[in-house]
Amino acid sequence: xxxxxxxxxxxxxxxxxxxxxxxxxxxxxxxxxxxxxxxxxxxxxxxxxxxxxxxxxxxxxxxxxxxxxxxxxxxxxxxxxxxxxxxxxxxxxxxxxxxxxxxxxxxxxxxxxxxxxxxxxxxxxxxxxxxxxxxxxxxxxxxxxxxxxxxxxxxxxxxxxxxxxxxxxxxxxxxxxxxxxxxxxxxxxxxxxxxxxxxxxxxxxxxxxxxxxxxxxxxxxxxx
Numbered sequence: 001x002x003x004x005x006x007x008x009x010x011x012x013x014x015x016x017x018x019x020x021x022x023x024x025x026x027x028x029x030x031x032x033x034x035x036x037x038x039x040x041x042x043x044x045x046x047x048x049x050x051x052x053x054x055x056x057x058x059x060x061x062x063x064x065x066x067x068x069x070x071x072x073x074x075x076x077x078x079x080x081x082x083x084x085x086x087x088x089x090x091x092x093x094x095x096x097x098x099x100x101x102x103x104x105x106x107x108x109x110x111x112x113x114x115x116x117x118x119x120x121x122x123x124x125x126x127x128x129x130x131x132x133x134x135x136x137x138x139x140x141x142x143x144x145x146x147x148x149x150x151x152x153x154x155x156x157x158x159x160x161x162x163x164x165x166x167x168x169x170x171x172x173x174x175x176x177x178x179x180x181x182x183x184x185x186x187x188x189x190x191x192x193x194x195x196x197x198x199x200x201x202x203x204x205x206x207x208x209x210x211x212x213x214x215x216x217x218x219x220x221x222x223x224x
Contacts, residue, residue, distance in 0.1 A: 001161065001193060002028040002051060007060035007070075009046050009216075020046045021057070021216040028195065030161070033188040035204035036197045037167070038168045038213035044197045045166060047213070051195060052085055053077040065161075082110050086155030088184075090167035092147045094154075099119070101135040104153045110205040111158065125153045145176030152183055156192070163187065165196040169203055181206050 009021035021043045028034055036044050049055040049174075050062065053069065056077075062070040069080060087093075094103050102120055108118045129149045130202040139147055149167065153161055165184065169177035177200075185206045188194050196207065204210050210222045 001030045001032075001066060002026070003061075003063040004051075005061045007050065007057050007062060009043075009050065009055075010058040019216055021050070023047065023060075023216075023218055026211070026218065028193065030193055031188070031191055032195045032209060033185070033207045034196070035207035036195065036211050036213060037204055042213040043216035044213055046216070048164055048166055048195065048197050052087060053081050075130070082107065082158070084161045086158065086160040086163045088148070088151050088155050088163060088165040088168045090170035092139070092144075092151045092171075094140050094147055094150055099136050099138055100131060100150050103139070103150055104157055105164060106135045107154060108160050121157055125157045129153045143176070143212045144172050145179060147152065147178070148172060148180050149183070152180070152187075156187060160192070162195065165194060165198075166198055167199065169198075169200060177203070 004023055004026045004158060007021060007023040009061055011018045011020055036047060046055070050057050053072070056072070057070050060070060061068060064080065065084070069077070072080070095106070098106070104122045104125055105118055108121060123132070126135055129152065131146060131149050131153065134142060137212065139150070142150065163184070169180050170185065171179060181203055184194055184196070196203070198204055208223065211218055212220045
């Protein structure tokens with residue numbers, strides 16, 4: 001599903017060039033659950049942004065479903081993202097002015113589906129995430145755990161092949177964090193590929209593989 005070789009990301013100013021990422025090889029197969037760990041500033045989020053087609057590498061090869069995407073334009077990356085990738089963020093990234101239903105509905109609006117199909121999918125997802133009773137509430141009216149459930153529902157309502165999760169329990173207490181990780185684990189058991197950046201050893205324990213980064217390079221990989 002994902003294969004990168006000699007992937008590099010450089011950040012340049014007039015006087016300084018910084019190598020933020022330098023991955024010689026990485027392969028992630030369909031159905032994997034991969035945790036990416038390492039100290040702050042080691043390149044975890046940079047890697048996730050490139051794998052999620054939110055950013056492009058400076059050089060190197062990135063094959064996504066067998067297609068080279070490293071040099072794609074923003075439009076091409078956006079088209080690939082909306083058809084294949086769901087995102088879950090530490091800060092939820094819900095839209096405050098939209099209700100729970102409308103937040104979950106949003107990615108479906110870009111797929112040109114009939115409204116009755118959109119409504120059917122959103123209702124099914126809210127029931128699955130046990131948030132139907134909050135459908136007309138706004139994000140500020142929800143607990144952190146409920147907001148993350150909405151964010152996960154929004155990420156998976158398009159039935160993406162991959163979920164990219166950036167510290168998905170970082171703003172949650174232990175109870176809600178465990179519930180979120182159980183949700184992600186259940187999705188993975190049903191076939192969704194998950195790549196998760198985390199500082200939490202507990203959260204990483206749900207993964208099948210753990211990749212450790214240091215100074216932008218993969219220094220060790222452990223199978224779960």
